[in-house]
Amino acid sequence: MQNNFLGKLKENENKLLTIWSQLLLESGSGDGAVEEEESKEFASLFLSALAISDGKYENSNESEKVEDLIVGISSSRGKRGFSPRENAQYLVTFKEASSQILSELIVDRAELFTANLRLNAIIDNLMILTFEAFMRGREDVISRQVDEISEISTPVIAVWDGIVALPIIGTLDSSRTQVVMENLLQQIVDTGSSIAILDISGVPAVDSLVAQHLIKTVSATRLMGAECIISGIRPEIAQTVVHLGIDLTGIITKASLASALQTAFDMLQLTVVKKR
Known part of the structure; x- marks a missing residue:
């Protein structure tokens, strides 16, 4: 059943993106055209990885590509000034959009529960990675600002x-x-x-x-x-x-x-x- 619901998510990628964009807008975590391109790239790669990995996403090569991408996106958002909460909302809203799609496609409550449980576990792991990447990105910004202030505050x-x-x-x-x-x-x-x-x-x-x-x-x-x-x-x-x-x-x-x-x-x- 896992492969079935994963395949259905990929088949409804455009609808998922529409719902996700609306949820991001409502949460105040949007960033215009830059985020739209990032979201399309992430959704496409993530849903493809879920479908291709044959139910073994965590140990697949595709999962590494997804992790590298989301880490890069999170770091970029941190440097663009997003707060930790706004950065977390990026994947929270994606998970919510995915759950909405699944609830429309899977009638059996037990199967829907299993599907959501599986998806939540995968996305929660990505959220941990994004938090670490976000903090590194903010630390880089702070470190650079400290260096710049240090230069300014020591004029010869x-x-x-x-x-x-x-x-x-x-x-x-x-x-x-x-x-x-x-x-x-x-x-x-x-x-x-x-x-x-x-x-x-x-x-x-x-x-x-x-x-x-x-x-x-x-x-x-x-x-x-x-x-x-x-x-x-x-x-x-x-x-x-x-x-x-x-x-x-x-x-x-x-x-x-x-x-x-x-x-x-x-x-x-x-x-x-x-x-x-």
Whole structure:
């Protein structure tokens, strides 16, 4: 009987698609032309796989093709901004549409129950795969956005000929330190600057880990032939550094960016005077 109801679903593919599209529209999970093409492709491949697999869908080659397709669709929907609920509705509505078709075609209640039970088990497994794919897709988006924000939040500014400054705002962790170093070193190369100012006025707290990241950045800057000044050393930060026993010997530190800039001018033997 399994092969019979599976074959009937395939024979009524167009009707199923119509019902499915309407259910998606009513659920608010639709996405226009893009989703219509995805739905047609999925329905065609899935129903064909059910009919061809001769009642052994789970272990068939066709099932792998269906799984690959639905994983791709779910990931794409996640990247297009669909919520987890909306993504789940994609297969829930397909299952509902399929059940409507089966209820019209199968008269015997026991056979209808068996058919729905079989179909539900298959689609429920696909829903698990789509959820995993959806989460991976959203994680990729979040990861990319984090990288973009990290790039934006670490701008290197050429404040004077031979002087660049990098104001750091927010927590300084290992991954962000890498971005800071890459941006700073690249700007030193591009501008030929000999002095770099790291301003940590916007860093909420400095612990031993943050201090180590700063020291690494200073060391990398010196390897490029430039001197590094750390500004924005607030009283509470100074106390924390002393309390933790962090050794900043050999590193020029200043309380403010203005003070650091003045020191940089002195190192370059520059003097700023008012016009008369």
